[in-house]
Amino acid sequence: MIAACIMAGGQGERFWPASRRARPKQFLPLLDGRSPLQETVARLDSLVPPEHTYVVTTEAYADQVMEQLPQLPAQNVILEPVGRNTAACIGLAAVVMAQRLGRDATMVVLPSDHWVRPVKAFQQVLASAIKAAQSDRWLVTLGIRPSRPETGYGYIRHSHERLTFEGLPAHPVEAFVEKPDRARAQRYLSDGNYLWNAGIFIWQVGVILEELRQHMPQVYEPLAALQDQVDTPQFWTAVRRIYPSLPSISIDYGVMERARRILVFPCSFAWDDLGSWPALARVFPTDAAGNLTRGKVVLEDVGGSIVHSSGKLIAALGVQDLVIVETEDAILVCDRARAQELRRLVGRIAEEGYTAYL
């Protein structure tokens, strides 16, 4: 029995003006018409059927999840009353799955806003990872082989010890490492034992609940106490009552950095966390000058830029490495190298009273 837990409660401002508080990036049709959430579910095709695919999100996004994923049973959309980071999110889903599917079910935890190609390669590793999680109670994760000294991701350091599942190698994890500075990221890249932490986890429901009990009782106890109310009329009322007081801690920090017996599968497929607009130029082919354009765009002596029109003609002359995005009511012009700082700009927009644009 395999079930997926897709985490879709993130808010993210780094795709402003396309992303808004009411419509964060996992719901945006960024990937040639499909949203990252829809791609995430499609990527599980053949491994997890819709009736065992769960999405955890906040109440504000429930309608968008159901609209984008009509194949999912409504009861598989798990609503957090408020966001409480990934440990609580995974704990809540694990409790629901434990009650419905049993503690032996295998749980695949996936962010809803990432990109992967080719999908076949992902599915092959995931199938092996599931096997590993089912045998011998491993906490399993997928680690992406770094292709650049990225300072925006966490890393996983693994040992040289090598296990094999269905022909694919996996290594015991020595440490989960936080986002490094540039020099350290360069070292990780050349070292060979460091992988990007993609936030993808595979484990048995009973195994993660046991880990939460050990390392995060303040998350585990209130949730576990509700397990026998799952699928009763009282359950969501009870969740609403206890959830706001849960600590807001990531599963990486709360469990993975403390647990033993973690196994990582090195992955060589192309992966991106779609962290901000420039990510699209990694994900889609660019023209000879390094430009990625969508919609009505005319460029003269422009390079390295992402230019996205939603209706008006965007014409640019003599500029380099910009992000230019038009949406229905707003226009962004941003230095590509500073797209990570978009949150500051969004803060400024709020300060200046343009709240309708947030």
Next chain:
Amino acid sequence: MIAACIMAGGQGERFWPASRRARPKQFLPLLDGRSPLQETVARLDSLVPPEHTYVVTTEAYADQVMEQLPQLPAQNVILEPVGRNTAACIGLAAVVMAQRLGRDATMVVLPSDHWVRPVKAFQQVLASAIKAAQSDRWLVTLGIRPSRPETGYGYIRHSHERLTFEGLPAHPVEAFVEKPDRARAQRYLSDGNYLWNAGIFIWQVGVILEELRQHMPQVYEPLAALQDQVDTPQFWTAVRRIYPSLPSISIDYGVMERARRILVFPCSFAWDDLGSWPALARVFPTDAAGNLTRGKVVLEDVGGSIVHSSGKLIAALGVQDLVIVETEDAILVCDRARAQELRRLVGRIAEEGYTAYL
């Protein structure tokens, strides 16, 4: 008797996307709601009454002229069947004025797309220039004291000889000089005897007609032959017949570079030819970071930029020296230093088939 001849037939693409073939810059509400054409007429207030204010334009712009200047008699809008540069334009107006007002009338020739502040200072020099034109048959022009080594303007070199009209100094002109290169422009700036050619001329109608007869008979003869048909039903038909075959030559090249007895008044008022978007940042006050903004604009770490929203919120982050302009159907993003090359971009837009945006 003083009459104004305002030349408003220019096409200009350097304010794209606000300017279009059907609506060039002289008609755009660039100056806090008023168009350069409207400002040009307003600037003549107290010196030239509306009934003696003439506008020469092409047929395509006739409606816009009459709409923007309802105070003008319809017969004062002189329509060129096609554009034939300033010599023909001025010749045509002079012939009409000679017939209606007589050859002794003083004709003030003004471009319709420039900016001047303060208006009082302009009016004071113009009044003296009119006096000079009325006495002793001078060809009179206004020359702007250069404030930077501008390579985009023509220059006027004057002699040290000094005349005075109503207390204001004027000098005989030695030469009309074409747009210089950078080094030469720097020399002109420090020399002290060079002024910017603002394309403003004051002369008696009979005087300019005589100059045209001498230096440009190919323009003069066909037009002068029509003088006694002015205000008859045949006149415009005749103009339509002969005008296309007139040579397309500027008054500067055709007359001013050859004539003697030209007088220039050095002017110290602020003047700008509004040549392209960056001109607006010379004309209007900018913020501490050198930005000029209009409409809904939010800037974070942006400097030296002109940002003009017509409806959508424009938010920019970490960019310098850009021109960002949104109009009803298009968006321009351009390096400020290359705004003069906008014509190339407009050409590219045409090539790519977006003809509706030209």
